[in-house]
Amino acid sequence: MSDNKGFTVWFTGLSGSGKSTIAEMLYHEVQARDMKAEILDGDEVRKNLSKGLGFSKEDRDTNIMRIGYVASLLTRNGVATICCPISPYKETRDANRALIGEFVEVYVHATIEELAENRDPKGLYKKALAGEITGFTGVDDPYEVPENPELVVDTMIESPEESLQTVLTKLKELGRIESDEVMIEGDRVHSGLT
Numbered sequence: 714m715s716d717n718k719g720f721t722v723w724f725t726g727l728s729g730s731g732k733s734t735i736a737e738m739l740y741h742e743v744q745a746r747d748m749k750a751e752i753l754d755g756d757e758v759r760k761n762l763s764k765g766l767g768f769s770k771e772d773r774d775t776n777i778m779r780i781g782y783v784a785s786l787l788t789r790n791g792v793a794t795i796c797c798p799i800s801p802y803k804e805t806r807d808a809n810r811a812l813i814g815e816f817v818e819v820y821v822h823a824t825i826e827e828l829a830e831n832r833d834p835k836g837l838y839k840k841a842l843a844g845e846i847t848g849f850t851g852v853d854d855p856y857e858v859p860e861n862p863e864l865v866v867d868t869m870i871e872s873p874e875e876s877l878q879t880v881l882t883k884l885k886e887l888g889r890i891e892s893d894e895v896m897i898e899g900d901r902v903h904s905g906l907t
Contacts, residue, residue, distance in 0.1 A: 719749075719788035720889045721813045722880070724797040725806060725859060726821030727851045729832040731868035731876065732797040735821065738877045738897075743793045745896040751787055753780050755798025768848050774805045781809030788815050793889070801850045803857040817887060818862040819880060825851055827869050863887070 722739065724732040736752055743750040758780050759766065766772040777800045787794040800806050810816040828851075829838035841849035848854045864883045866876040878895060885893035 719791045720815035721784045721788050721794040722817045724819045724821055725800045729828045730821040730823040732821045734873050735876050736795045736797040740795050741897050748793050750793040753796045777805040781812050785813045788813050799850055801856040819864045820859045820862040822867045823869050
């Protein structure tokens with residue numbers, strides 16, 4: 714991109730909806746356009762930057778704000794920053810939007826039923842729905858669906874490749890990238906939704 718301006722794509726959605734899969738694919742697409750790119754995954758940041766935090770609302774907010782702070786630094790320095798934490802609360806997503814500025818929110822939609830029945834390899838949704846796990850986002854802890862995201866992708870009806878194309882098209886419309894054509898074929902990305 715000619716002006717080398719950074720931006721953040723913030724994927725939000727329930728666990729298992731496909732955020733990480735689409736984020737990784739987008740990362741490779743942005744790199745293929747000779748742009749600097751980084752991924753900030755919620756679990757990775759929690760492990761390395763937010764170690765010791767629990768899963769209370771306050772701790773979740775702290776983790777999401779830390780991701781936002783790092784994203785703001787990267788964005789300010791010309792990096793296409795791709796974030797894919799669950800980020801369940803509207804208030805912290807909005808705070809990060811204000812902090813980062815160049816912010817593209819993508820809601821990755823999939824229902825609890827779909828996730829519990831078809832995308833629950835560790836059985837966590839089933840345990841949460843049975844009351845064996847508490848504080849599980851979307852089950853007994855709230856997930857606040859974005860009211861006005863720049864984009865919604867529905868991974869129940871779209872393949873990861875189709876969702877990626879939708880994201881690329883929106884980024885081109887917003888002037889963040891120059892082409893919305895997929896430049897990398899599927900050999901460098903994994904196909905399972907995570």
